Amino acid sequence: MRLSQMLFVTLREDPAEAEIPSHKLLVRAGYIRRIGSGIYSYLPLMWRVLQKISQIVREEMNAAGAQECLLPQLQPSELWKESGRWDTYTKAEGIMFALIDRQDREVGLGPTHEEVITTIARDMIRSYRQLPQNLYQIQTKFRDEIRPRFGLMRGREFIMKDAYSFDADEAGMKVTYQKMHTAYCKILTRTGLKFRAVDADSGAIGGSGSQEFMVLAEAGEDEVLYTEDGKYAANVEKAIALPPDVVTSPFSSYEKRETPGTETIEKVCKFLKCSPTNVVKNVLYQAVFDSGITALVLVHIRGDQDVNDVKLQNELTKLADQFGGKTVISLTVPDAEAQQKWAAKSLPLGYISPAIADDYIKPSKEIASKFVRFVDQTVTDLENFVTGADESGYHVVGANWGKEFQKPALVVDVRKAKAGDRAVHDPSQTLQTARGIEIGHIFQLGTKYSQAMNATYTNEQGEEMPLVMGCYGIGVSRLAQAAVEQSYDKDGIIFPVAIAPYHAVVVIPNVNDADQVSAAEKLYAELNQAGVETLLDDRNERAGVKFKDSELIGIPYRIVTGKSLKDGKVEVVQRATKAVQELALDQVVPTLKQWVTEALHS
Amino acid sequence: MRLSQMLFVTLREDPAEAEIPSHKLLVRAGYIRRIGSGIYSYLPLMWRVLQKISQIVREEMNAAGAQECLLPQLQPSELWKESGRWDTYTKAEGIMFALIDRQDREVGLGPTHEEVITTIARDMIRSYRQLPQNLYQIQTKFRDEIRPRFGLMRGREFIMKDAYSFDADEAGMKVTYQKMHTAYCKILTRTGLKFRAVDADSGAIGGSGSQEFMVLAEAGEDEVLYTEDGKYAANVEKAIALPPDVVTSPFSSYEKRETPGTETIEKVCKFLKCSPTNVVKNVLYQAVFDSGITALVLVHIRGDQDVNDVKLQNELTKLADQFGGKTVISLTVPDAEAQQKWAAKSLPLGYISPAIADDYIKPSKEIASKFVRFVDQTVTDLENFVTGADESGYHVVGANWGKEFQKPALVVDVRKAKAGDRAVHDPSQTLQTARGIEIGHIFQLGTKYSQAMNATYTNEQGEEMPLVMGCYGIGVSRLAQAAVEQSYDKDGIIFPVAIAPYHAVVVIPNVNDADQVSAAEKLYAELNQAGVETLLDDRNERAGVKFKDSELIGIPYRIVTGKSLKDGKVEVVQRATKAVQELALDQVVPTLKQWVTEALHS
Known part of the structure; x- marks a missing residue:
């Protein structure tokens, strides 16, 4: 893509609405635009980031045996009344948008899909021979947040991957749950982000056990407690620990x-x-x-x-x-x-x-x-x-x-565990604290929804049994912003190669210099040909503006067809380290290809 | 994918709700499930069809210079009040779902995105140097239809590709419009469907000119009038023609x-x-x-x-x-x-x-x-x-x-043109009639929205001018069903190779026959390896059930590891023609690969 042809506008000023660095940067760098409270447009650069995350999610979910589908966003209230969540979601907590359609029927906008998928499972799954099943979708979800903020972090419309599994029994569900845990670790590793899986509270979704996946970042809304031995990590909401020992009371009588x-x-x-x-x-x-x-x-x-x-x-x-x-x-x-x-x-x-x-x-x-x-x-x-x-x-x-x-x-146990507490599994370990952004949550749901909605199957003995469910979410749009929150500097975003909108940008310092233009055009074509996704900054702007913009949007590698061109060389800058080196023209494509390949497979 | 592991259930009976063949077949073949009036779940097979169509659309849109983005589905009423469409869409026509959020603000669910994109253009486009721009998205849209019916044809929630272009003037917009016309022709040609581009009425979207893309099918809701010379085709709603000559009146006095x-x-x-x-x-x-x-x-x-x-x-x-x-x-x-x-x-x-x-x-x-x-x-x-x-x-x-x-x-001119009328461009041509399903519509919008919403740019002379817009839609989910409506027989769906969920299915007639199983497993692995997307029907079912199911779901090629296996051969059946031939085991992969390649590039 040529930047001169892209709808691409960067801002010098931080947007008034933004409180945290990632939100400011995404708006300033032209990734997102606010349309209403908690409602954003994903502009072309952001769309590429979201597609890259989605593709990693999709590949790992498929590899784990899950099947992609797409469930409706409009959800008839009847389904939510069956599960008993309609009033809670639309009135008591008010988190679900609800409307009345032209037939005077109540319809909700899906914040989650347990009811819909359980209806489908109830219709389609009859026998143990059809189990296990695990279906997922990548889709826009809706939540009428009390206080939408932090850009995509707490929006009212956001993109989720949500999966729902059906097993014959608790043991089977635990196997599926473990597969999802593994898939999530692979997904997050591939995105190039630092993360931690932690024990979590199951909240309104319910069920018997759950874990959250936290992208570590200083501005994270969640506190994580963990031990150095790697054997324990939990959201502070859920964490358990040994409190300090009691000092013997100095009093012996009442x-x-x-x-x-x-x-x-x-x-x-x-x-x-x-x-x-x-x-x-x-x-x-x-x-x-x-x-x-x-x-x-x-x-x-x-x-x-x-x-x-x-x-x-x-x-x-x-x-x-x-x-x-x-x-x-x-x-x-x-x-x-x-x-x-x-x-x-x-x-x-x-x-x-x-x-x-x-x-x-x-x-x-x-x-x-x-x-x-x-x-x-x-x-x-x-x-x-x-x-x-x-x-x-x-x-x-x-x-x-x-x-x-x-x-x-x-x-x-209603005690708040805290940093410095001794770990239950090994009192010699003390809890450490870190801040994180929850971007994934996996749940052992059990039979909460299948019992409420009568989703059963016939087991080998001919008995009718409730399906045993799990559910597994990843906030795709939230992950995109969490990546920025984890990785930026004073000049802008530093995207990991795996989810950057482009791997490289070729900058022409002076578009009136025919040599610069022709060298850049050649590199631009050859890099893309070689699978290095490359932008061409061919805008009629000053070189300084182009350098600043490339740093702001966080493209991993910048190639400049500048002064050293007369020596048959170009300048190559790594965004994360700002390391600069000169490469001979014929070395650019093989070098960049190698860097990108290494980054994607490290 | 192994059918034994897929959430896959076919039905013998036509669903009561379905009126037209494509709707009946998609439900019976396990592609879609109804969740509410005009609301469907896309099951794994359907999701693959939708992804294939989306990918073709994406490639051709990108090739035509359009940029993918994603705009919000929740749309603040203020934007629609600016364009003057809020009352028309939510009340008079009632086609837009509307709700009140917890801040007591009115929000609509996007049936189309002119207002949102014009807001973005107004914010981001300042100068003629940024033009032209063409942004598109592939997304779920909502319409509160008076009478939802025909499955995905007239649903209340459906997937659209919608693009919006911004040009400096009418001439530029016409160039962009023509590019989109060409892209649409390429998209439809690649899907393998018979179609026709016709002059159309612009309806509530407005603007000065528009064309529809019709997938031809007997059960199509639209009537198309066209001439054999290929120079004229129009929706009957819009068609013009010469009426028969007047016979001289026999009366000469009042x-x-x-x-x-x-x-x-x-x-x-x-x-x-x-x-x-x-x-x-x-x-x-x-x-x-x-x-x-x-x-x-x-x-x-x-x-x-x-x-x-x-x-x-x-x-x-x-x-x-x-x-x-x-x-x-x-x-x-x-x-x-x-x-x-x-x-x-x-x-x-x-x-x-x-x-x-x-x-x-x-x-x-x-x-x-x-x-x-x-x-x-x-x-x-x-x-x-x-x-x-x-x-x-x-x-x-x-x-x-x-x-x-x-x-x-x-x-x-409020006259209804009809088959047999003489064409305006050449009275020796008479209008022919055909039925079609509208799956695309391209509009020359002009300045209707940019003027109402004050979306201007500064031209080379420093004057503030309204942006000149076009908009371009394709019904992705509708196209999937239109393909079925165009191509089926008494045994089921006949998908074109380009949009079939899988290219081939390897059927094991008897899963207890180790030779059949091992030959099938080998072919299944090798075909997928070679890029022939292949299903394996390894279910413990009778061979007849498997053959029927493969015909019902419409996979283009069926490979059966049956009786002829003892001669080192398998039976290969083409779904469309039912032509059967035997292929030596080592010929299966190269032959299938060639067929698929030819079908995708014909």
Whole structure:
């Protein structure tokens, strides 16, 4: 392609809407244009990047035995009502765009395709002899995000590869899941990006286990905890770890103490000269279920630890049945107004005890049914602990479960693991932290959808069994931007060869110099002929503008038909390192071909 | 691919929803599955067909200098309000799905992308030096059809290639348009389908000229008129032709005659012993504009001719301004109730005169402003004609314009051309008729959108000028089905090699015969290696089932490792002709490779 003929415009200024480097760079370099909130056009250069990523995905998915198809984006509400997700997705969470068609029927715009594919499987799969099956598509998806931002990272319209597998049993599903894990590692390796596979929370998709694939980048929205031995890595939302050991409590008998001005753990420990590991912290939350019911939640956790909201939300979701719902749609710390609703008198914040409900909340039968108490496993075995006295300015010390305080039945892990914690698999390893961008997520779904939608097959014994499912997503457009977020410098993008829109650009410094033009035209033709995808910058612009643009758009190799042409040479610049070298004209094609081949197969 | 591992199920029965052969066959052969009204899943075989068509389209578009991109499917209403199409598309015609997002903003689902691309051009194109540009995408489009039917032919979600060009002037746009015409001819030739490019009506897209590309098929929804010399072809909606010559009128003086029971042209001509070419027929219509205003329309046309509704609608659209609108949303013959609304007394149907309005409709000022009279060019020069007398059972004869009847000012061509008419370019040629499926449409848009949306550039003289646009569509999913509609037999689909999901299928008649299996596996591997895309039917099914399935899905070549294997031979069957031949094992790969190569380059 000749740049003079391409719809190609670069910008000097960062776009006002962009917050992170990759977003700024993609707009400035002419890859994308915003059309509306969270809605972008992919311009010709970006389209090539997306096609390259898609092709790598496609090749590895096919090699893993998956079959490409294309499912509809318009999804009849009936299917989502069968799975029980319509109200959650369109109303409670509101993440699915929904519309009414001219026949007055409700239709959703697919954010994901479990319902559609399960319908197809239900129709087409009858016998164990047809299993396993794994179908995928590469397609635009829609999510009505509350706060679209970061360009393609959190858009309302984006490109996904999503795959859905069907197996006869759990063991088969795990084999397929492992194949997908391997395929994802191959895909990410081939893109040339640094990544990490981590244990993950399954969220609204459901199922029994899942892993995320993170492209590592400083501006990543996710925190990853991992061990140096490579044996453990997890999203912080899901991570488990051993907390620090408990320091023996300095208190041996139960006593109420005046502790003025000690609303924080730090202050009370300093005042009482004890360790935060001696304290039972009591945290109140308010959870709203998709049924509309609001519950009051009390969590007991060790003083030196914090609650992981995602884990807590998952524990509450397990109880959603009790509240006439399926999921929790919000989890917040109750504000003053909410406190008034729940408490009989003003709460002694900072001095709350595990028994706060008995004294303050005095639940009526109605409130009692909406009150949930969890004890985190960090405090189940704590002895002679310190905790609030339910009175401002007072704590109790030397307290014990089963004596002064009733131990709640619901023991859970809702603790937030953090860097420095010891690993469960090997306490000599401590957790490290890194930031990542989630670009893939694989799920062991199990029978959640097949049971809800009655997708069964007949096994060898003639019994009707639910299909056992997995699902596997990769954010194709997100991956394109994550690559930029991982790899740029002050001059622009540094694309890995495998997903760069072009491998090389031949720059003619002066288009009025016939020698420069003819040498460039020859190289341009020969490089493309040799499979080195090459742009020709033949624009009537100053050389400096062309060099800046080639750096901004991040083409791996730049060939300049400049001054050294009189010696039969051209200048070749590597974008990533800025290393410059001169190559004899007849060496350009073989050298570039070798570099590209090596980069694609390293 | 091994059929035993593919999600592949064929049906014996025609699906209840299907009306035309191609729809029945695609469902029965396991290419598509219905998910909702006008909404289909493309299963793995279909996905390959779509990819092959897309790839041909892509190669020819790129060769013609167009650049691939991807534009958003979610389109902010603001853009469509700028072009003035929001209300027409979402309300008056209701063809665009629209929704309200969580920020309470109106968003449409793209049925076409003029607004989005014009916004991008407005932002990015500043100078004549950037022109011409031609951008295209291959993408799912949405239309909320009143009556979705015929499978992928008239679906609510379908795949299109749409391209949009920007030129500095009309002459440049015509050059680009011609390039696209050539590219479309190449694309269709490469798919292996019989097609015809025809003059077409531009419809709601607008612009000054357009052509459709028709895949010829008996069940086609469109009628095409063409001449044998290849110099003229047009959609019947748009076709022009010379009507038969007028027979000299037998009447030379004006007279009112009693003509009982002659409500039809045939009857009155028989009664008066004259030719239908002597008669002025007066036809009433009722047109509803997008402004909500309804107009009464009277058309005078020669007795042997019919009104072409599309032409009439276009003439009315030219007048839409007068009615506070932009377009006509319905055109009907007024029913009894509507007649009552317009007419002062019961209308003498069958005996209406060109002056019907004076006597019967007696327009008030208000009705007058909503009354339109057109004279078709077939009757402008008619002399001594016969027409109704505005009284049941009476006609007048020997009438003349300017004497007994005022000639209306609006002379138009609203005549329906038909097979047998003489061609305008050469009256010795008569029009022939054929049926076709519209799979492509190219438009000379001109400045309709660039002016409405203020998309300008600066020309060499420094003047700001509107961009001159063209747009070019191909229905990719529709083309896939049109191919089937053009080519099938009683046993199933006959795909052309270029767009068949696989070139060949190796069938193992008996999977328990080790020799058959090993010969088949070897051929399967070697054929794929040689670039002959080959399926292996290794299912544990009866041979007859496999043969039937291979015919149903329409794979061009079938190789059977059957009885003749003992002589070192296999049976090779050509799907289209059913010609059977035996080939020595070592001849299979070179022969098949040659056949496929020849088919792809013929």
